[in-house]
Amino acid sequence: MTEDPLWSNIFKRQKTEKEDIFTVMRKVPIFSSLDSKELRAVEHILHHRTYEQDEVIFKQGEPGLGMYIIESGSVRIALGEKQKLLALLSRGDFFGEMALLLEAPRTAGAVAAAPTKLLGFFQPDLFDLMSARPETGNKVLIRLSQMIAERLKQTSIENQHLRTKLNELEDKSAHRKKIS
Amino acid sequence: MNYSPAKIIKFVLLVCLLALFFWLASILQSTVTILIISFLIAYILDPLASYFERKWLNRMGATVVVFLFIAVIIGAIFSFLLPPVLREIQVINNNLGTESSMESFQKIELTIRSYLPFISPESLNIREWISRILDTTFSSIISIIGSVVSIVTTMVIIPFAVFFLLKDGRKMKKAFVSLIPNRYFEMVLNIMHKTDEQLGGYLRGQFFDAAIVGILATIAMWILGVPYYSLIGIFAGLSNMIPYVGPLVGGAAGVSVVFFTNGDSQLILLVIGAFVIIQLLDNVLIQPLVVARSVNLHPLLIIFVVIIGGQFFGILGMLLAVPATGVLKVLLLEFYNGFRKYKLL
Numbered sequence: 001m002t003e004d005p006l007w008s009n010i011f012k013r014q015k016t017e018k019e020d021i022f023t024v025m026r027k028v029p030i031f032s033s034l035d036s037k038e039l040r041a042v043e044h045i046l047h048h049r050t051y052e053q054d055e056v057i058f059k060q061g062e063p064g065l066g067m068y069i070i071e072s073g074s075v076r077i078a079l080g081e082k083q084k085l086l087a088l089l090s091r092g093d094f095f096g097e098m099a100l101l102l103e104a105p106r107t108a109g110a111v112a113a114a115p116t117k118l119l120g121f122f123q124p125d126l127f128d129l130m131s132a133r134p135e136t137g138n139k140v141l142i143r144l145s146q147m148i149a150e151r152l153k154q155t156s157i158e159n160q161h162l163r164t165k166l167n168e169l170e171d172k173s174a175h176r177k178k179i180s
Numbered sequence: 181m182n183y184s185p186a187k188i189i190k191f192v193l194l195v196c197l198l199a200l201f202f203w204l205a206s207i208l209q210s211t212v213t214i215l216i217i218s219f220l221i222a223y224i225l226d227p228l229a230s231y232f233e234r235k236w237l238n239r240m241g242a243t244v245v246v247f248l249f250i251a252v253i254i255g256a257i258f259s260f261l262l263p264p265v266l267r268e269i270q271v272i273n274n275n276l277g278t279e280s281s282m283e284s285f286q287k288i289e290l291t292i293r294s295y296l297p298f299i300s301p302e303s304l305n306i307r308e309w310i311s312r313i314l315d316t317t318f319s320s321i322i323s324i325i326g327s328v329v330s331i332v333t334t335m336v337i338i339p340f341a342v343f344f345l346l347k348d349g350r351k352m353k354k355a356f357v358s359l360i361p362n363r364y365f366e367m368v369l370n371i372m373h374k375t376d377e378q379l380g381g382y383l384r385g386q387f388f389d390a391a392i393v394g395i396l397a398t399i400a401m402w403i404l405g406v407p408y409y410s411l412i413g414i415f416a417g418l419s420n421m422i423p424y425v426g427p428l429v430g431g432a433a434g435v436s437v438v439f440f441t442n443g444d445s446q447l448i449l450l451v452i453g454a455f456v457i458i459q460l461l462d463n464v465l466i467q468p469l470v471v472a473r474s475v476n477l478h479p480l481l482i483i484f485v486v487i488i489g490g491q492f493f494g495i496l497g498m499l500l501a502v503p504a505t506g507v508l509k510v511l512l513l514e515f516y517n518g519f520r521k522y523k524l525l
Contacts, residue, residue, distance in 0.1 A: 045350075045354070047354065047357060047358065047365070047369075048358070049362055049365070051362060055362060056362075056363065057362070058366065062366075062521075062522055062523075063370065063521045063522070065366050065369060065370050065373075066366075120366075122366070122369055123373070124369060124370075124372070124373035124376075127373075128350070131230055131234065132230055132233050132234060133234070134234060
């Protein structure tokens with residue numbers, strides 16, 4: 001039997017799109033410990049959003065509800081009224097993950113730097129996942145906690161370095177004062 | 181606040197859309213009623229389906245198990261509860277016209293007039309008053325179950341709608357959210373989540389609390405040998421949804437039935453005792469376990485909404501006024517908070 005080019009193309013395209021999404025999802029640390037079946041279950045609850053270039057994804061100070069994963073395109077993360085560029089993110093990158101645990105105002109704004117497709121994963125989705133598939137939900141939650149703990153550790157080390165430097169500077173300035 | 185022409189146009193458009201929505205809803209009243217009932221049933225049953233899903237089934241399997249479970253309960257209600265309820269309503273209606281009941285009503289009226297002589301005989305027609313209450317209750321029950329489209333259509337459409345709402349509810353929610361513009365979709369998702377958190381606990385709590393109190397009252401009245409025990413039980417369960425006065429009304433219904441049927445003072449005391457025990461159990465044990473959330477309505481508001489509910493929809497309106505106001509309060513508050521947080525107000 002010969003293959004119908006129209007139908008085979010449609011199905012092939014859908015399959016490729018799904019494979020693309022799974023490839024992107026595997027790159028995200030909070031989904032890294034999920035197997036294919038669990039990944040499919042999570043993919044079902046993700047929100048697919050499409051943004052034009054320069055379209056606002058969220059503004060600084062707005063309540064945060066969850067994270068976004070870049071499926072295609074790029075996103076500018078900017079701070080303050082002058083929109084100081086903090087990072088330019090691209091395919092496979094993610095942002096806003098802190099809001100999954102803590103419903104606090106967004107610390108920076110996000111704008112699509114090019115036509116962009118995003119996958120949204122929000123706190124209510126995480127709660128739904130934990131209620132419907134506790135094992136999968138726990139895996140995601142543990143990875144999220146590990147990621148945030150790692151970041152906290154990093155921040156503590158940086159904080160310690162800064163303190164040491166500050167102490168050294170204070171000592172130096174005290175020493176200079178003594179000499180003068 | 182700065183009101184630009186674009187903002188005003190948007191506001192006018194929104195008001196027009198809302199007006200169109202309510203106009204359509206009023207035209208399609210019966211369909212909307214079916215949808216609301218189906219949605220409420222699916223919403224109450226959702227945690228049960230999620231429980232089975234969590235244990236060992238997929239969503240389809242979980243929905244089928246929930247349906248089988250509910251079918252057994254409804255079957256039991258139809259075979260055990262509905263025939264005595266209908267029989268009891270019939271008996272009350274028949275008894276109201278008999279000579280002995282006329283005599284007892286006249287006796288009661290004379291007693292009341294001897295204590296309160298300023299009440300005119302025309303305004304104190306207890307028989308007509310009770311008959312009217314029965315008529316409105318019966319007709320409102322019938323209007324809810326029956327006249328929506330027709331009993332058969334409703335009985336087919338509601339389970340059908342509940343099945344798909346339960347099975348595909350999450351997909352439908354996701355599809356709805358995907359229609360919201362990028363700028364507002366996170367806000368809408370947040371409002372939906374917060375409303376669900378508040379309402380889920382409240383509605384399910386009210387439903388199970390009313391069901392348990394109703395069952396307890398039915399059993400207690402049956403043990404005490406009170407006639408129309410199933411009707412009293414249903415009424416006690418439903419009236420329990422009205423805070424403060426509800427439990428009193430439920431108890432009063434039991435006491436009045438005993439008073440009008442045989443007037444045994446010992447049985448009246450036993451009925452009062454049974455309702456006091458049920459209320460104690462409800463306050464100490466059932467409510468803390470079942471009612472996860474309360475929507476904190478002010479007593480004054482409760483009195484007014486019960487009166488308004490009664491004016492528009494009779495006794496059933498009075499019974500459902502408090503939960504309906506609770507739902508409305510949560511929706512308005514969450515929308516208001518959401519709009520403020522996202523600086524849209």
